[in-house]
Amino acid sequence: MKKMDRSLGRLVPPGISAGREIVAMAGGLLLAVMLSLRAPLETALRFRELSELYRLGIPVEPDWGQAHILRAMTGFPVLALLLAGLAVWHLVYFRLGSRADYLMRRLPDRLELARRCAALPLAGIGAALVISALIYLACRAYDMHRLNMALRLLRELRGE
Amino acid sequence: MVDFKDFPLRGEGPVYVRIVRYIRAGVAAGTIRDGEEMPSRRVLSALLGVNPNTVQKAYRMLEEEGLMVSRSGAKSCARATPELVEQAKKALQAQEVAGAVAALFRGGMGKDEALELISRMWDELSESEGGEEA
Amino acid sequence: MLEIKNVSLRYGTKKALDGVTVSFAPGQIVGLLGENGAGKTSLLKAILGLLPFSGEVLLDGESVTRRNIARLSFATCEHSFFPSLTPRAHRDFYAQHFPGFLDRRFQALMDFFALPDSRPVRALSAGQKNQFEVILALSQGADYILMDEPFAGNDIFNREDFYKVLLGILEPGETVILSTHLIQEIRDFVSRAVLIRGGRIVGDLETDELEESGTDLVEAVKASYGYEPDRAARALDSLTGRQGEGQS
Numbered sequence: 001m002k003k004m005d006r007s008l009g010r011l012v013p014p015g016i017s018a019g020r021e022i023v024a025m026a027g028g029l030l031l032a033v034m035l036s037l038r039a040p041l042e043t044a045l046r047f048r049e050l051s052e053l054y055r056l057g058i059p060v061e062p063d064w065g066q067a068h069i070l071r072a073m074t075g076f077p078v079l080a081l082l083l084a085g086l087a088v089w090h091l092v093y094f095r096l097g098s099r100a101d102y103l104m105r106r107l108p109d110r111l112e113l114a115r116r117c118a119a120l121p122l123a124g125i126g127a128a129l130v131i132s133a134l135i136y137l138a139c140r141a142y143d144m145h146r147l148n149m150a151l152r153l154l155r156e157l158r159g160e
Numbered sequence: 161m162v163d164f165k166d167f168p169l170r171g172e173g174p175v176y177v178r179i180v181r182y183i184r185a186g187v188a189a190g191t192i193r194d195g196e197e198m199p200s201r202r203v204l205s206a207l208l209g210v211n212p213n214t215v216q217k218a219y220r221m222l223e224e225e226g227l228m229v230s231r232s233g234a235k236s237c238a239r240a241t242p243e244l245v246e247q248a249k250k251a252l253q254a255q256e257v258a259g260a261v262a263a264l265f266r267g268g269m270g271k272d273e274a275l276e277l278i279s280r281m282w283d284e285l286s287e288s289e290g291g292e293e294a
Numbered sequence: 295m296l297e298i299k300n301v302s303l304r305y306g307t308k309k310a311l312d313g314v315t316v317s318f319a320p321g322q323i324v325g326l327l328g329e330n331g332a333g334k335t336s337l338l339k340a341i342l343g344l345l346p347f348s349g350e351v352l353l354d355g356e357s358v359t360r361r362n363i364a365r366l367s368f369a370t371c372e373h374s375f376f377p378s379l380t381p382r383a384h385r386d387f388y389a390q391h392f393p394g395f396l397d398r399r400f401q402a403l404m405d406f407f408a409l410p411d412s413r414p415v416r417a418l419s420a421g422q423k424n425q426f427e428v429i430l431a432l433s434q435g436a437d438y439i440l441m442d443e444p445f446a447g448n449d450i451f452n453r454e455d456f457y458k459v460l461l462g463i464l465e466p467g468e469t470v471i472l473s474t475h476l477i478q479e480i481r482d483f484v485s486r487a488v489l490i491r492g493g494r495i496v497g498d499l500e501t502d503e504l505e506e507s508g509t510d511l512v513e514a515v516k517a518s519y520g521y522e523p524d525r526a527a528r529a530l531d532s533l534t535g536r537q538g539e540g541q542s
Binding site: 103112 | 342364375
């Protein structure tokens with residue numbers, strides 16, 4: 001952890017542990033990913049339910065939209081909001097116990113303050129965007145796969 | 161190096177005048193020797209806690225009176241030749257008297273009365289201490 | 295030359311600075327004097343760009359931007375250091391960001407005040423924190439060192455020590471602007487006193503001139519402020535007078 005703190009120290013306000021924040025962000029992402037597993041789970045359950053109905057001879061049209069995927073992925077926007085809050089917290093941090101913000105705002109390097117406040121949060125939001133996009137695509141692909149299977153079973157049922 | 165250990169921190173008049181008086185008193189008393197090194201402007205300013213401009217002023221005045229001389233680019237030294245010592249003693253004595261004269265003058269005493277007073281006190285002192293008449 | 299031209303600044307509804315025009319030349323040690331709320335802090339913060347203002351602040355003819363801001367340093371009674379960092383970490387931070395950082399001066403001052411190098415600054419006493427704040431401002435390598443009541447909480451021995459060290463350590467070209475209400479104390483130390491009141495400059499005195507005219511700085515400041523020495527006596531008079539008359 002200390003090594004990570006040292007090499008990444010320039011990305012967080014002085015005195016804050018970059019390593020700890022990264023671990024927390026990774027944990028948050030993991031949680032969001034795990035929550036998003038509800039979507040394929042729900043897809044699988046619906047498919048199984050349909051299969052049962054087809055076996056009983058009931059020709060239900062498969063129709064499920066994307067709502068369940070989007071619902072399962074709410075972890076990501078929540079995470080993004082929390083990370084934005086972290087950036088604000090970083091800014092406030094400079095005014096706790098002293099007015100270090102006076103020093104930060106006097107530095108010849110204009111980006112120093114912005115970088116230390118927003119670097120990790122932005123990286124986290126970026127990761128959340130990429131991961132959520134990938135998960136969304138994966139869920140949709142799985143959905144399509146199950147949908148096609150359901151349609152095939154329906155056609156068999158109808159004797160087409 | 162001229163010692164400023166006993167420089168009075170609180171005194172009458174502007175600081176630069178007090179510095180000049182201090183050197184004059186040292187020369188008169190013989191505690192400052194001829195050619196003794198003076199602290200640099202910056203060092204003295206730090207020592208006494210006064211602005212360097214004040215020290216500069218004092219040094220300039222000392223140079224004008226001949227009590228100090230600056231070698232080109234290097235240190236400044238006090239001067240205390242026998243003539244200067246005499247001059248300094250006289251200046252100090254004049255300083256002493258100036259205060260008393262001003263007090264008597266403003267108190268409304270006349271000149272003859274004042275001279276008589278001085279004469280009487282001199283005689284009394286001579287008797288009790290057995291000193292010489294100057 | 296640090297030039298402040300017609301600078302005005304609002305703090306909520308109040309006008310904290312009102313058309314302030316003043317200049318500071320290299321090598322001056324300036325006392326910025328005024329009562330609380332007079333505008334001393336606002337002026338210093340405006341110069342540093344920490345508060346928005348109208349008017350101009352010019353450093354050798356150019357506006358204060360990131361390109362020349364390293365020539366200004368700041369020590370404030372609010373403290374602008376990082377409480378969780380050690381002095382050594384501060385040294386590294388400053389050296390990294392300010393190309394003119396004076397490492398030897400920093401070390402010399404740390405030694406003089408005997409401040410511990412490897413404990414976080416928040417663990418230092420209040421007086422030591424003030425000392426450290428000032429050490430940073432002096433070691434930045436700035437030409438103009440701005441200090442806002444840097445000695446709040448230090449005892450007088452501390453402060454006198456400090457003035458002496460400052461006088462010894464400053465180079466002839468460095469300017470110090472020190473805002474304080476301790477007029478008596480800085481009397482000998484400054485070469486110039488700028489008086490501010492109600493957001494306006496009400497006096498600008500060279501201590502040289504004061505000495506020539508035989509005026510004491512404290513008296514000159516009182517006069518500038520329209521201080522009436524018999525105010526207390528008159529108030530007492532009117533009070534006792536009223537008592538003598540009974541109810542009216």
